[in-house]
Amino acid sequence: MAVYTEVSDEDLSAFVAQYDLGAVLSCKGIAEGVENSNFLLVTERGPYILTLYEKRTKREDLPFFLGLMEHLAVKGVASPLPVAGRDGVALRELCGRPAVIVTFLAGMWPRRVQxxxxxxxxxxxxxxxxxxxxxxxxxxxxxxxxxxxxxxxxxxxxxxxxxxxxxxxxxxxxxxxxxxxxxxxxxxxxxxxxxxxxxxxxxxxxxxxxxxxxxxxxxxxxxxxxxxxxxxxxxxxxxxxxxxxxxxxxxxxxxxxxxxxxxxxxxxxxxxxxxxxxxxxxxxxxxxxxxxxxxxxxxxxxxxxxxxxxxxxxxxxxxxxxxxxxxxxxxx
Amino acid sequence: MAVYTEVSDEDLSAFVAQYDLGAVLSCKGIAEGVENSNFLLVTERGPYILTLYEKRTKREDLPFFLGLMEHLAVKGVASPLPVAGRDGVALRELCGRPAVIVTFLAGMWPRRVQxxxxxxxxxxxxxxxxxxxxxxxxxxxxxxxxxxxxxxxxxxxxxxxxxxxxxxxxxxxxxxxxxxxxxxxxxxxxxxxxxxxxxxxxxxxxxxxxxxxxxxxxxxxxxxxxxxxxxxxxxxxxxxxxxxxxxxxxxxxxxxxxxxxxxxxxxxxxxxxxxxxxxxxxxxxxxxxxxxxxxxxxxxxxxxxxxxxxxxxxxxxxxxxxxxxxxxxxxx
Missing domain, CATH: 3.90.1200.10 (Aminoglycoside phosphotransferase (APH), C-terminal lobe)
Structure with missing residues (x-):
């Protein structure tokens, strides 16, 4: 579990206003991902995942990771798709960290592998x-x-x-x-x-x-x-x-x-x-x-x-x- | 932040099947509540909060807490309402702990109090x-x-x-x-x-x-x-x-x-x-x-x-x- 960065409501609202996602209804830190801060963000459009990249993820690698996720989505591999803001940009900054909103993927990971x-x-x-x-x-x-x-x-x-x-x-x-x-x-x-x-x-x-x-x-x-x-x-x-x-x-x-x-x-x-x-x-x-x-x-x-x-x-x-x-x- | 109990997908599905909430789409431990395990549960009906009461909350107090939340909902105080299963019961057991699903309350708590x-x-x-x-x-x-x-x-x-x-x-x-x-x-x-x-x-x-x-x-x-x-x-x-x-x-x-x-x-x-x-x-x-x-x-x-x-x-x-x-x- 990991939520490293605390995002204020004001900062979050200003951040989400750059997207066509409507208003923020809720944003809760989730106990997923060891390397980054992850939040389940609910907007008027539905649920999304907000990720803030902490120091272990290198900034220069992010275009590769986001490009890969976009490529996979085009290829029909079920995986989170980075959401672009109204300016067409997906990778932004929030609380001094690189940040991205990705689509919400339904499902649960198996606690007992069968x-x-x-x-x-x-x-x-x-x-x-x-x-x-x-x-x-x-x-x-x-x-x-x-x-x-x-x-x-x-x-x-x-x-x-x-x-x-x-x-x-x-x-x-x-x-x-x-x-x-x-x-x-x-x-x-x-x-x-x-x-x-x-x-x-x-x-x-x-x-x-x-x-x-x-x-x-x-x-x-x-x-x-x-x-x-x-x-x-x-x-x-x-x-x-x-x-x-x-x-x-x-x-x-x-x-x-x-x-x-x-x-x-x-x-x-x-x-x-x-x-x-x-x-x-x-x-x-x-x-x-x-x-x-x-x-x-x-x-x-x-x-x-x-x-x-x-x-x-x-x-x-x-x-x-x-x-x-x-x-x-x-x-x- | 606190997620103490790990709920398996099988246990969760069986639990949620007792409600009229449709299938589970997602369940993520959230970094809220210090005393209990809280999960943001998304079902086909929308988002809910699932709480498992850990040992610091006494079982005998739960009817008071749940009764209070139900009373407040009737009185129009915006607060989470315990959701009853098809049998009319809201307080159940999951992973050996008392557990309840409550309605999702939109909003964020203020990080900087004004x-x-x-x-x-x-x-x-x-x-x-x-x-x-x-x-x-x-x-x-x-x-x-x-x-x-x-x-x-x-x-x-x-x-x-x-x-x-x-x-x-x-x-x-x-x-x-x-x-x-x-x-x-x-x-x-x-x-x-x-x-x-x-x-x-x-x-x-x-x-x-x-x-x-x-x-x-x-x-x-x-x-x-x-x-x-x-x-x-x-x-x-x-x-x-x-x-x-x-x-x-x-x-x-x-x-x-x-x-x-x-x-x-x-x-x-x-x-x-x-x-x-x-x-x-x-x-x-x-x-x-x-x-x-x-x-x-x-x-x-x-x-x-x-x-x-x-x-x-x-x-x-x-x-x-x-x-x-x-x-x-x-x-x-």
Whole structure:
């Protein structure tokens, strides 16, 4: 949960007056989004989401994020659409921060992930990857191998405060990832943060994707690996192969995965687990005293990393390796 | 801000299915209400507020609170109305907690209190006091003199951690309040917590009152004193006599204050300052480590108490003492 910036009623009314949205009826800070301040804004035209970008979102990245959301809307991917003011401009300023109003997306994110959620997620993720194929803006992934090394350097000295041996584990893992990270898989714009709280369902039907503020260019299959980590483990740390199978099978119905992508998945899963372990470790070690936001537990991702370290191929995930050929990858 | 209970989509859908509200479109935890979990629930019928009562709200008090809200709606006081399910019942259970859906009240609470807000507050408070004259349920004020002594006993040993000398200040103040607390002023149901975040405005017009979960029977003028403390001091601690004059004058246009009530106001202000100082002190000393909610600053109310201790009559508040008679009260 996060509402960092308090917006006064006067400032808000002046801001909304720049749009064709009628008068403000209500504006309530909502417990969604960890990086930015989000408000459910109700105007005479209906509900909208108002986002104020806090310092962790870089201003220079905003045209990419907003352009991506507009592109997705044109392509029919259900996601929030930035609303332009009467002057045609969507990105403005409010309380000294970049601010945007986006359309309201009906639905709730699943608190208890069921296999059917993973099935629909797989299809939606593949459709997202197809939809961005002709999006021309690019943004490098700052949280790939190079960024992981930088994050590790900032946290290494205190890593063992979170788990004994974590520093050595991470150093060895980064070396292994450096040696095995794929180089020539299909790339494109990925969501890069498609956790359950960023996927809305109406009843049992996926109704849209939100929060594109980590989107960047990287291997499309890396997005799949992020989802496997985020959606296919139980709270007790166990891997749910049914969920992973459904996720992958429904993804592949829309966008087939190549032999190279399938073989790379175990390493992509290790890399994804390392990425979230590193950011959570950093946030954990650097949480401000008295912070409103409880940092996420790094150890959850250490467990996931250890699981992936124990696999040697897709078959170890109990995932049907459809081609029938033995895996060429040997991530151990 | 406070969202304590996480409601799963399945539980919520089953809950809302008991009402004639159509399907759930969205449900977002909102950063409002310190005591309970509040959600902005959007159904096919529009927006509502879903409240789950956390442990600080006693179950046995809920019929009083809900009955009061229903009474106010009948009387035309703009405030949230509990929505009954198809079985006619408004108070249900969700996630093991008492839960209620209330109507959505348009408006925003004023982040920067202006004199015109205080003028409208005065009138609305008086109308509230008239509207409850024939409400038959009662609830004693647990946070009056006796309750203050109990709270002080729980915090006295550590009071000086917050401000040097606070323990002695509080002990002396409780003795003084005990000696001077009025006994025969007009009583009725008071809101008892009418801070700016519980009063909504649409533009410059007061649109309603919320959060009746401290309502109880006490002196009506004590509610006025609570509002003077909550609305008529600036952030730097200074007393804004213009705001207080407007608050009182507009209150008195709707419900005249008796000589005895006017004379008692300085003591009622001291009592109100002591009440919020004591609860804030307790919450400050007993905040759980890593809590999401930043406790409110007790020292703000210590400053207000000291201001009231320095007054001897309404005239010291620069408030026109309309009757022209000298004040009989001598709170020094």
């Amino acid at each position: 296999p059917m959620h993973c099935a629909q997620l797989g299809e939606a993720l593949a459709r997202l990857h197809l939809a961005v194929a002709d999006f021309t803006m690019t943004r490098p992934n700052a949280l790939s191998l190079k960024g992981w090394h930088e994050l590790f350097a900032k946290s290494a000295d205190r890593a063992d405060e979170v788990a004994v041996g974590l520093r050595d584990t991470l150093r060895a893992e980064l070396d292994a990832l450096e040696a095995h990270w794929p180089t020539d898989l299909p790339t494109g714009v990925i969501h890069a943060d498609l956790f359950p709280d960023n996927v809305f369902f109406r009843g049992e039907t996926l109704s849209g994707l939100i929060d594109f503020y980590f989107a960047c260019n990287d291997f499309l299959a890396y997005d799949v690996a992020i989802c496997i980590n985020a959606w296919c483990f139980e709270i007790d740390g166990s891997f749910n192969a049914t969920k992973a199978r459904l996720l992958l099978a429904n993804y592949r119905k829309v966008r087939p995965l190549s032999r190279a992508e399938l073989d790379a998945l175990p390493w992509l899963c290790r890399g994804s687990a390392t990425r979230f372990l590193l950011t959570r470790l950093y946030d954990w070690l650097n949480r401000p005293p008295g912070a409103f936001v409880q940092p996420k537990d790094p150890v959850e991702y250490l467990r996931k990393l250890r699981f992936h370290q124990s696999t040697r191929s897709l078959r170890d995930y109990f995932i049907d390796d459809e081609d029938g050929t033995a895996s060429a990858a040997d991530p151990a | 004199p015109m807000h205080c003028a409208q507050l005065g009138e609305a408070l008086a109308r509230l006091h008239l509207a409850v004259a024939d409400f038959t349920m009662t609830r004693p004020n647990a946070l009056s003199l006796k309750g203050w002594h109990e709270l002080f006993a729980k915090s006295a040993d550590r009071a000086d951690e917050v401000a040097v000398g606070l323990r002695d200040t509080l002990r002396a103040e409780l003795d003084a309040l005990e000696a001077h607390w009025p006994t025969d002023l007009p009583t009725g149901v008071i809101h008892a917590d009418l801070f700016p975040d519980n009063v909504f405005f649409r533009g410059e017009t007061l649109s309603g009152l919320i959060d009746f979960y401290f309502a109880c029977n006490d002196f009506l003028a004590y509610d006025v004193a609570i509002c003077i403390n909550a609305w008529c001091f600036e952030i730097d601690g200074s007393f804004n006599a213009t705001k207080a004059r407007l608050l009182l004058a507009n209150y008195r246009k709707v419900r005249p204050l008796s000589r005895a009530e006017l004379d008692a106001l300085p003591w009622l202000c001291r009592g109100s300052a002591t009440r919020f100082l004591l609860t804030r002190l307790y919450d400050w000393l007993n905040r759980p480590p890593g809590a999401f909610v930043q406790p409110k600053d007790p020292v703000e109310y210590l400053r207000k108490l000291r201001f009231h201790q320095s007054t001897r009559s309404l005239r010291d508040y620069f408030i026109d003492d309309e009757d022209g008679t000298a004040s009989a009260a001598d709170p020094a």
